[in-house]
Amino acid sequence: MDQQAYNYDKIAKAIEYIVANAKEQPTLNEVADEVSISQFHFQRMFSEWAGVSPKRFLQYITAGYLKDRIRDSNNLAELAESAGLSSQSRVYDHFISIEGVTPQEYKSAGKGLVISYGFHETPFGDCFIAATERGICAMAFVDEATRDFQLIELARKWHYATIRPDQQLTAGYVQRIFNPAQRSLGKLPLLVQGTNFQLKVWEALLSIPQGAVTTYQQIAERIGHPKAVRAVGSAVGDNPIAYIIPCHRVIRKEGVLGEYRWGSLRKKALIGWEAARQDEEYFAQKQAALK
Numbered sequence: 132m133d134q135q136a137y138n139y140d141k142i143a144k145a146i147e148y149i150v151a152n153a154k155e156q157p158t159l160n161e162v163a164d165e166v167s168i169s170q171f172h173f174q175r176m177f178s179e180w181a182g183v184s185p186k187r188f189l190q191y192i193t194a195g196y197l198k199d200r201i202r203d204s205n206n207l208a209e210l211a212e213s214a215g216l217s218s219q220s221r222v223y224d225h226f227i228s229i230e231g232v233t234p235q236e237y238k239s240a241g242k243g244l245v246i247s248y249g250f251h252e253t254p255f256g257d258c259f260i261a262a263t264e265r266g267i268c269a270m271a272f273v274d275e276a277t278r279d280f281q282l283i284e285l286a287r288k289w290h291y292a293t294i295r296p297d298q299q300l301t302a303g304y305v306q307r308i309f310n311p312a313q314r315s316l317g318k319l320p321l322l323v324q325g326t327n328f329q330l331k332v333w334e335a336l337l338s339i340p341q342g343a344v345t346t347y348q349q350i351a352e353r354i355g356h357p358k359a360v361r362a363v364g365s366a367v368g369d370n371p372i373a374y375i376i377p378c379h380r381v382i383r384k385e386g387v388l389g390e391y392r393w394g395s396l397r398k399k400a401l402i403g404w405e406a407a408r409q410d411e412e413y414f415a416q417k418q419a420a421l422k
Contacts, residue, residue: 133257135254136252136256141166141176142176143400145162146185146399146403150189150399159173180254181407182407191407192399192402192403192406196406197382198386200344201344203343227319227321228319228320229330230321230323231327232322239291240288240289241292244293246261246262246285246289246292246294247296247297247301248262248282248285248295249300249301251298251301251302255272255374255397255401255404258271258273258374259272259273259278260305262300263322266320267321267372267375268285268289268321268372269281269371271393272397282294308374324371325371328366332363332367333370335350336370336376336378339380341377342405344381344382346381346384347360347367347383350363351363373392374401378391378392380405
């Protein structure tokens with residue numbers, strides 16, 4: 132197991148323990164003992180990953196906090212505008228361009244396309260990523276048990292494409308995805324297979340800034356289909372590109388995180404990690420304004 136995957140595995144277990152024992156408010160030493168590392172090592176590891184203490188991190192994934200965040204995001208258009216293009220939490224649709232295949236291209240199942248794929252470390256465990264010349268067409272979080280499945284699924288959806296490994300090419304994409312400093316390199320293109328309805332949902336997801344959350348109902352209203360909440364939920368669940376199309380930012384209206392295609396625990400990690408970074412950026416901007 133590589134170092135980043137090892138760190139995430141320990142952090143995920145710690146988050147799981149903290150959430151399960153929230154009422155008892157376990158001490159830092161108790162959490163460290165649970166994941167079998169020293170208190171000093173755990174504190175440093177968690178702070179480097181999250182930017183906040185485990186106790187503060189827990190606040191970001193409680194129902195009360197998340198319900199407040201839902202109220203803040205009642206109008207996604209206003210939320211997008213308030214994020215600001217100069218902010219690291221900039222709206223994703225200024226960083227991402229999404230293109231759906233044509234009906235004919237869908238029928239041809241990737242004929243004539245070359246798809247390169249690779250497996251890479253991320254702050255949330257290993258990921259699988261695949262890309263064509265026109266953009267990223269698949270991304271998923273994986274472990275040893277699901278690596279082969281992702282290749283099988285890719286071949287099923289793009290049956291007639293030429294599929295080949297290319298770690299060097301896909302590493303460049305991963306660097307851009309998880310390193311905000313590289314977002315100035317131009318838009319990151321996505322190429323997806325989906326219905327018109329699914330594309331509308333995925334485009335709406337791209338409007339949710341980092342650190343924000345919304346509900347299935349709000350997404351349904353955003354795309355002009357307020358009664359299609361169940362269909363929106365299905366489209367969110369069918370998202371083919373993890374993290375970049377941020378389906379993890381859609382939660383239940385009660386403030387409950389709910390399920391996630393790549394694990395409910397990973398969803399907690401993603402939501403808390405992003406909220407911590409949003410706070411960090413906000414306070415940095417506030418300090419800069421006071422100088």
